[in-house]
Amino acid sequence: MGRILIRFDEDQIKEPIASQIIIEYKVPMGILSAHINSKGGEILAEVPDDILEKVVNAFRQRGVSITVPKLIEVDSDKCFSCGSCIALCPVEAISFANDSTVQFDKEKCVGSSCSICVDACPARAIKSIKHNSLENPVNRKKKS
């Protein structure tokens, strides 16, 4: 499964773009989080790997901004394994190892587009890595 962050602007929100793509490509899209109102918003979704590229391109053709989220960086020297991040994680990427050490599953973590754990860390051990603009060439706002 690949994770994508879909950003809609104020105009795009009026069209059922996500539904159209789901129907057209018959893609089972899992919604991990969605924050949308009349001004626009974003959906964090999970898409099967074999169809990921097609789906990304389909959104981009319709002018919708898509980013593939980057990982979260954890400073293991600073982390004292309290675990306050664990219950916040929407994809259950954080857990306790057998010795009660907090561990991050990099495969599961949806990265900087989520970042829900970052400001909840009392040790300030979690950092959100910024998007790399080269890796996300289409991540730009439509000119108005």
Place this chain on the structure above:
Amino acid sequence: MSKPTKTRSIEEINEKIRKGDAQVLTAEEMKKLVESSGVEVAFKEVDVVTTGTFGAMCSSGAVINIGHSDPPIKIEKAWMNDVEVCHPGAAVDLFIGATNMSEKLPFEYGGGHVIQDLVAGNEVQLRATAYGTDCYPRTSVKTTLTKDDLNQFYLLNFRNCYQRYNCAVNSSDEVIYTYMSKLLPRFRNATFSGAGELNPLMNDPNYETMGMGTRIFLGGAQGYIIGEGTQHSPKNLNGTLMVKGDAKKMSPEFLQGAAFTGYGTSLYVGLGVPIPILNEGLAKKTAIQDKDILTDIVDYSVPRRDRPKFGQVSYKELKSGSITVNGKKVRASSLSSLKVAKKVSYTLKSWIDEGRFFLTAPVERLPTNTVFKAMRQTEEIPFVVSVMHPAVTCTEDEEIQAIAKRIVTRSVNHIVVVDEAGKLLGIVTSWDITRAMAEGKTALSDIESHNVVTAKPDEPLEIASKRMAQNNISALPVIDIERKVLGIVTSEDVSRLLGR
């Protein structure tokens, strides 16, 4: 309960420690032993049980003496790494409070971090000002200090080691940031604190072996209990300790500065108490398990002293990672570190095993039957419930014309849209009606706002009033937890109260 037949004394245990014969178990190991072999065997075999906890303990700080400058200064105000420190006594004695925040990096760096930096051997900047006297003429000083430059550097924590703590949830529609960390809306997570069955006070709830003068593990070094902590409330199992220890000998692993977004800074403290197994009763008490330790589930979205509760939960459930609140599964996570708490208990065990740590009998016992009183308030503050009045309502199938008429006859500016059960659906203002007239709209659905900012009846009026200002609106429907409309509070209500 039968009277314990056999006892052992602290002197006997210390003699065994000296000879390297003492049997020491961590609290975790003791529970397993009692479960498998029973209290009698556990009492026979075990001399000491070591406990431990590592959590945010805000009422912590350090007393330091920085020596005299030349010419000398009687410090009036001082900052260490831009964190204001207090000057409670004479010229160069200072107290670093864990929750004081940096003036340059508030909410990120504070007194707890200054203490951690000093303990770690880092250089800390000191800035101080004074009014100048004949004996202390200097009016300002700037220097850098490490712990080696300090005459005394004592951790002096007036409330540590809470026996247990609330489990926090948030019933509101907004994320809230509290000292119980980030709480997601509508019960999407729960947080808790405390080591449960490893907590020192839980293993000796009658304070049989610990009191003033008890030698303990504090911040990675030996420290002492110096009395009951502030807010000590042993009667309802919310005991606390006041402790001190030489911070120069401590380790940054067991004393860590912390930052809670939107709340402030604090200090995580590692604290462990050795419990001498003087009788069978203590063997039994130290066998307490997480499933037997209950705590309240408390709604932190209600900004009141007595917050609503949603029943109780055991530390066993909390540590399992999910609990049930109102019949719904809620993921729970800890704020204190079980990993470091365990490390405290086995480090203390190894000190005793190696003959480096001896037990002390308390010089004075701690209170066992007191409770924590609320503040005596001579002034009452107003709450939403004290000014709210019945809301004028309408249903979604009504004509704009009828609603406009109601605005005039009832002389209000806000009409609350409700369903047949009286639950909130939306709001219409006189301005919305005016706009509908100007634009020729006739359907209520075209002008009604569904994103309604609301208030709760037991909220302080000041908070509701701030919410109106922040959202640039002049009224808030007051709703209960099921979104049933109880009334409305308007900016006129607020100004009427202020003008009284």
